[in-house]
Amino acid sequence: MYYKTLSKQRHRILSLTKYILTNSKCNSNFAKYAEHKDLSKIRNIGISAHIDSGKTTLTERILFYTGRIEEMHEVKGKDNVGATMDSMELERQRGITIQSAATYTIWKEHNINIIDTPGHVDFTVEVERALRVLDGAILVLCAVGGVQSQSLTVNRQMKRYNVPCLAFINKLDRLGANPTRVLSQVRSKMNHHAAFIQLPIGLESNCKGIVDLVAQKAIYFEGDHGEAIRYDEIPQNMRTESDERRHELIEHLSNADETFGTLYLEEKPFSENDIKGAIRRTCLQRSFTPVLVGTALKNKGVQPLLDAVLDYLPNPGEVENYGLREKEGQEPEKVLLDPTRTGDKPFVALAFKLEAGRFGQLTYMRCYQGMLQKGENIYNARTMRKVRIARLVRMHSNNMEDVNEVYAGDIFALFGVDCASGDTFVNDPSTNISLESIYVPDPVVSMSISPANSKDRDNFSKAIARFTKEDPTFHFYFDTDIKETIVSGMGELHLEIYAQRMEREYGCPVKLGKPKVAFRETLVSPCEFDYLHKKQSGGQGQFARVIGVLEPLPPTKNTVLEFVDETVGTNVPKQFIPGVRRGYLEMAEKGLLAGQKLSGLKFRLIDGAHHMVDSSELAFYLAAQGAIKQVFERGVWQVLEPVMSVEVTAPDEFQGAVMAQLNKRHGIITGTEGTEGWFTVHAEVPLNDMFGYAGELRSSTQGKGEFTMEYSRYAPCLPEVQDMLILEYERSMGLGTDKDKKKKKN
Template sequence: MYRLRKSLIHSIQSSMKYNEKLMSNYAKYAEHKDLSKIRNIGISAHIDSGKTTLTERILFYTGRIDSMHEVRGKDNVGATMDSMELERQRGITIQSAATYTLWKNHNINIIDTPGHVDFTVEVERALRVLDGAVLVLCSVGGVQSQSLTVNRQMRRYNVPCLAFINKLDRLGANPNRVLSQMRSKMNHHAAFIQLPIGLESNCQGIVDLVDQQAIYFDGAFGEDIRYDEIPPEMRTESDERRHELIEHLSNCDDAFGEMYLEEKPLTVSDIKSAIRRSCLQRKFTPVLVGTALKNKGVQPLLDAVLEYLPNPGEVSNYGLREVQGKESEKILLDPTRSGEKPFIALAFKLEAGRFGQLTYMRCYQGMLQKGDAIFNVRTQRKVRIARLVRLHSSNMEDVNEVFAGDIFALFGVDCASGDTFVTDPKGDISLESIYVPDPVVSMSISPTNSKDRDNFSKAVARFTKEDPTFHFYFDNDNKETIVSGMGELHLEIYAQRMEREYNCPVNLGKPKVSFRETLVSPCEFDYLHKKQSGGQGQYARVSGVLEPLPPHQNTMLEFVDQTVGTNVPKPFVPGVKRGFLAMAERGLLAGQKLSGLIFRLVDGAHHIVDSSELSFFLAAQGAIKQTFETGIWQILEPVMAVEVTAPDEFQGSVMVQLNKRHGIITGTEGTEGWFTVHAEVPLNEMFGYAGELRSSTQGKGEFTMEYSRYSPCMPEVQEKLILEYQKSMGMVPEKDKKKRKN
C-alpha cells in the first residue's frame, strides 16, 4: 500500500513538472517578437541531401526537442518533421512540415520541404510564403536536377538564400567542386564564408572566414562550441578564400566595391553588412559547410540565418486590386506589427487534421485575434475564427493572436490553396496565387472492392483539395476513372494513403501520358454554320488561319481577333473563342488536347436575326474540324530531363539503356569513381526504368527526372496512338477498309 501511494505521488509530481515545462515552453514560444527578430525560412534541396536531418539538428540545438532521431534510424522513431507513417517507412519527406523555434531571442519559422520532384508543389507553395531559404547541397552529389528546380522556384518568388554544403563526412566529399557547379550550373555569385577542417572521416570542424577563427563542436552531440585559432596548415588557403570572398562582394555590392578600390581597411562588420545587403538583393550567395549527421556546422548556419537572411519587414510583398478595364493595380503591403492596417493572409496549404480541415496561412499585413471574422476574397464567404494555432510538425499550439510575418493555421475554413483572406472585404485586395505545374503522368484507378466506393470518393475529394497537382476525372470515352500527378511515385503514395487512411485498397492501371496535338504548318479555314428547322435558325460564318506557335510556346493556346468592320459583330467574338477552346480539349487526330496553336479570326458573316453567340461557338468548332481534314497534324509528347548517377563500371550499360529508350545524351561528368549522365528522354519511354536501372547497376544507380518540354513524337508512336483512338471510337482504320474491299 505504501509503495503504491509512493509511486502515485511520484507520477503526480512528474506530471506536474511536465505540465510546468509545457507552460513555460508555451509562454516562451507564444511571446510575440519585434518584426526584426523574426525569420521565415525554408529548407530546400535535391532528394537525399539531408534537409530533414538538418532540421532535426536545428530543433535540437534551439531546445525545441529533447533528443534527436534519424530519418532511417534503428530506433524506428524517425525525424520529428516526418510525422506521416509512410515518410518514416520510406525515409523520404512527402509533405512539407512547418515548425517554429527560438535562437538567440529570434523567432524562426521553418518549413521542411520534400526533395523528390514528384512533390515539387510542396516546395513551390512553401517558397511562395517564405522570406528566405537554405539551399542544402550534398558535398558528393553536388548540384543535381532537383537543386536546379528549387533554384528556379527561388528565382520565381525572388527568395534570398544561403547555401549549405552538407555531408562533409561522406566518402568523396568535395565542397570545392560543389561551389564551381553553383557558379557554372546555377549562375550564382557564390563564395565560401566557411571552410571545412578536414573531410570524410577526418572532418573536425570549420573555419569562419569572416571572423577568421576555427570552430569546433565538442560534446556527445556537438552542442559545446569551441573557438580557436585557424590551424597553421590552413592559413594560406583561408587567406586565399577570404580574399576571393572580398573580391566577389566588391563585384556585387557598390558601397563595398568602392571601399575595396580605395583600399580602405575592411572590418568584419563591413564584410557582414556587404554579405547581408547583396544576399537580400539575390546578387550573392554565401556558402556554408558542415555535416548535419555528425553534428557539425549547424549552429553557425543558424547564426548566418539571423545575420544574412531578411526579416518580414525587409521583403516587399504586393497585393493586387482589380481596376475596371485596366490591368490589376499593385499595392505594397504594410508588414508592421501595429495591427492598424486591415488583415491580409494567404492560404498556401490544406491538410486534413484531427479536427477537420487544417489551413496553413501566412499573414502579410495587420493582425488577427481569436473570435475575429475574416472573408474569403474569392468566394466572399465570412468565417469566424474559433481557434488559432501555430504548428510544430504534427503538433498544434494554440495562440490568441497572430501578426504580419507569422505562419499559422486555422480549423474548419472551407477554401482552396492560394485563396486570400481579409478582414475588410471592401478593400478588394487579393494576393498573387501559387504557380502550379501541370501533371505529366495519368493512370487509371479503381477501388479493389466495389463496396469501398464511399471511402474512395472521400479520399479523392480530400487529396485533390489538398494537392493542386493531383487531378481526378472520369473519362467518358474510355469509361475509366483517371488520376493525374507529377510522377509514378506521386500516384503510388496516394494509392498507399487510400489503403492506410481510408481502408480502401485500389488498383492502379498502366500510366497514360499527356500527349498533345498541334499543326505542322498554317492552315486556312472558312466555315459556314447554317441550321434552319423551324423557329429561329442558326447562322454564322468564320474564316481565318490556324497557325502553329514556335516550339518554345508549344504548350500554349492563343486567340487573336483580326476582324475589321461588322461582319462578325464584337459581342459574338467571345463565342468564337469559347468554341476554339472547347474543341482544344479533345483533338480529332488521337483524342489528345490541342496545344501550340494560335487561332486568327480574320473575317466572317452574320445574319441579322439568326446569328447568336451559340452560332459562332458552333461555327468555330466546325472550323477546327475542317482544319483536321485539310491540315497536317502531329502529336507532341512530354520530354523529361533525366539525370542518372552510377559507378563508372556501369556507364556503358546505362548509355545503352537510354539510347534504347530514344534518349538524347546532353552531357556527362565524372567524379572519383562515379559518373552522371544528363539526357532528354520521352516520358512514354521512361516507365519501368527504375527497376531496369537497379538490376543493371546492382542497386547502386539512381536517377531523377523532371519535365523539360513538349516535342514531336516518333512516327511509329504517332501511328500507334491514332490507331488506338480510331479503334476506341469505333472507326475502321484505312488499312482494314482496303482489306475488306479485297
C-alpha cells in the first residue's frame, strides 16, 4: 500500500514536471513571437499563383525552416494530416485552398506575416483582399505550366494595388520543367522586366541545388529535409551559363536603376551589395522582377527565397499608404499615413476579411497607423459605432495567439466586431479618415438553391447569413418572379463548395438548380422618348413630362448605367431630377425584353414640363419609368451575355477533340501554343455554353486535360439564345405559349 501511494505521488510529480516544461516552452515560444520588432524588421507578404503551382506546399516549408512547425505534411499526403494552412476539412479532402489563411513567423530576427491564398479563379476575392493589405508578394510559377491564366489575374491584382513581387519558379523536379521558357513568358505575357538571380543545378530528377548569381556561389540543401545548407563553388559545367546569366542580370538592372546604370556605364567595379541594392530599389518601384528557382516539395530553394524576401521586399515603412479625409461638399483629401511605431498618431486599420470563429465573428485587420491596446475603444468609420476591444489575437492558420497591443504594419484579428469587409476603424472619429475599400468583382454564375429538408430552414438561413457576410462575391436573393431563392458566385466550384460547407458545418443538405447566367439587356441604337405622366382623380394630381434620348454606351462600357441631366431653364425643376434618376435606375433592375437587368445605357434628360401644383418627385419618378417603357416599344433591343476567357491545357493527341468542343460551344479561338507534348488553347466562350464542360473535357482527354476560365467582357448573344430567353420570360409572365405565338403570327 505504501509503495502504491509512493508510485502515485511519483507519477504526479513527473506529470507536473512535464506540464511545467511544456508550458515554459510554449511561453518562451509565445514571448518570442509576441515581441514587437522594429518597423525595418517586419515583412507582410502574400503567396499567390495559378492553381496547383505549389503555394501551400511552399508555405509549409517556410513554416518548417523558420521553426514555426515541428514537422511538414503534404497537401494531399498519405498521413491524412494535410498542410498547416489548409485548416478546413474540405480543403484537406480536396487538396485545394479555399480560404486565404494568415500566419506569422520569424526568420533571421525578422517578423514575417504570411497570407497563403487560393489559386482557383472562383475564390479570386480571397487573393484580392489579401493583396490589398500586403506590402509585397511571392508570385509562384510552375516550371512546367509557366504563366497560366490565373497567374495573369494575380499579376493584374498586384498591379492594381502596386504590390512589389518576387517570382519563384517552383517544381523544378517535375518532368518537362523548363525555367528558361517560364522566364520568357514572364517577359512576354506579363510584360515584366525580369531576369534570373538564381539558376538550377540540374532539372527533373537531377535537381541537386541552385546557383546564386549575385553571390556567385552554388547552394546545396542537405539533411533529411534540406535544412542543412552547404555553399560551394559553381560547378565547372555551369560556369559559362552562370557568367552569361549574371551579365544579363547586370544589363537589366543598369536599364532599370539609374544609380547602378551610372556605375555600369562608367565601368566602375561593383560589389555584391551594389547588385543587391539595385535589385531592392527596382523591386520596390516594380520596374524589375527578380526570378528565383527551386522545388518546395523536394526541399530546395526555400531558405534563399526567405533571404530574398528580407533583402528585396519592402517593410511597412517603405510603402506609401493613403487615407481619404472626407470634407462636406468637396472631393476627399488624400492623407499620407504614418507607419512609424511611436504610438502617438491616431489609430487607423482596415478590416479585410471576416470569418465565423468558435467565439463569434473573427475580423482580420491590418494596422496602417498608430497602435491599439487591449481594452481600448475603436470606431467604425462608416457606421460610427463604438467597439470595445476585449481580445486581440494574431493568427497562425486557425490557431489564435493573444497579444496585448498591435502597431502599424501588424496583421491581427478581433472578436465581436460587427462590420463589413473593407470597413475602416479608428480610435478618434474626429480625424474623419477612411481607407479605400477592396475591389470586388461582380458574380457571374447564379443557381437556384433550397434546403433538402424543410425543417433545416433555420440552419440554412444561418449559413447563408454567415457566408454572404464573409464573402462579398457570394450573393443571395429571392426572385419574386420565378419564386426561387438564388445564389450567385464566381463559378460552379465556388457555389458547390458553399453547398458542401452548409451540409458539413450546419447539417443542412441543399439542392442546387441549373445555373442561371447574368444576362443583360441594352439598346442597339439611340432612341428618343417624350413621355407625359398625368393623373387626376380629385384633389392634388400628378403631372410630369420627360423628354430626352436613351442611347447605348460603347462596348468598353457596356456593363454600366449613366444618367446625364442636360436640361436648361426651369421646365424640369432641379429638385425633381433625383426622382427621374431613381425611376430610371429602378426600371433598369429588370428589363421588359427578357426580364434581365439593363446595362450599357446612357439616359440623357434634355427637356420636360412640370405643373406648379401637381408635380412632385414621385410624378417624375413614374414619368422616367414610363419613358423607359416607351423606349422598349419604339427601340431595337438586344441581350448581352458574359463571355469568358478560357484556357485549356492537354496532351497534343487531344488537340483536335478540344478544338471541336470549343467550336461546338460557340467559342472563338484566340491563340494556341505548344511545348513538349502539351498544347494550350486560348479561347473566348460564352458562359452560357460553358456549363458541364469540366466533365466533358476530362472524359475526352482521359482525365489529363484541365481548363481555367475568368470573366472577360459582355457581348451580344446569338439570335437563337435571345429568342429562347424572350420566350422563357414571356412564359414565366404568363404571356403565352408557342401555340399562342404561332396564332399571333398567322
